[in-house]
Amino acid sequence: MIKEDKNEGARPRYVGVRRRKWGRWVSEIREPGKKTRIWLGSFDTPEMAAVAYDVSAWYLRGADARINFPELVESLPKPASAEADDIRQAAQLAAMQLGGVEQLGDADGGSGGGAVPARVKLSPSDIQAINEAPLDSPKMWMELGGPSGVGESVSYGEFEMEEWDETETYSIWD
Incomplete structure (x- = not known):
């Protein structure tokens, strides 16, 4: 109507x-x-x-x-x-x-409707499989993050700190 x-x-x-x-x-x-x-x-x-x-x-x-x-x-x-x-x-x-x-x-190939989000229902086994996936698992990201850095020494490779002080720097604002 x-x-x-x-x-x-x-x-x-x-x-x-x-x-x-x-x-x-x-x-x-x-x-x-x-x-x-x-x-x-x-x-x-x-x-x-x-x-x-x-x-x-x-x-x-x-x-x-x-x-x-x-x-x-x-x-x-x-x-x-x-x-x-x-x-x-x-x-x-x-x-x-x-x-x-x-x-x-549309003759001109104009834009139409936007995408509509879909609701996906997952079983407990699906959720477990997602959490255990090797590339995107929260456990993997925690392992990649490693220790928080407390008590570790930082290595700069071949350079000593004095060498870094001697390098020329250029400002991007000048």
Whole structure:
């Protein structure tokens, strides 16, 4: 359902979408029978935010939902469950799909939607494998750091301290 926004001139206004002061479009939806809202995300275009709202509204309210793009509702991703994270993930996926279609449709090859962060669920064994990885493990970095330097002598190789005092220096500011 598109409303005409008085402040924006010909720019359509979508249900469940608002514009931030800095130009990004955001979408959220109220959970049925509750006072809480599900944050759906921040998007580059109002259409991306509107399709994100459509995914969640269709899932939560069914045929009674006020939808921005009724012709797309059957082809949009469906949330895996009624959990806020699953609804948000499906909404963001739909927005990315719409953003990709718009980006491919641009004749000038303009920039489309930004990347949406994904939540990755790791098992305890995955976490252990990451911590034990040879190149990026916290243990490896601690070993590379070595002792804190207390009680160690510092070697300057072939040079003695007097030789360093005799070297010419040039200021980059003069």
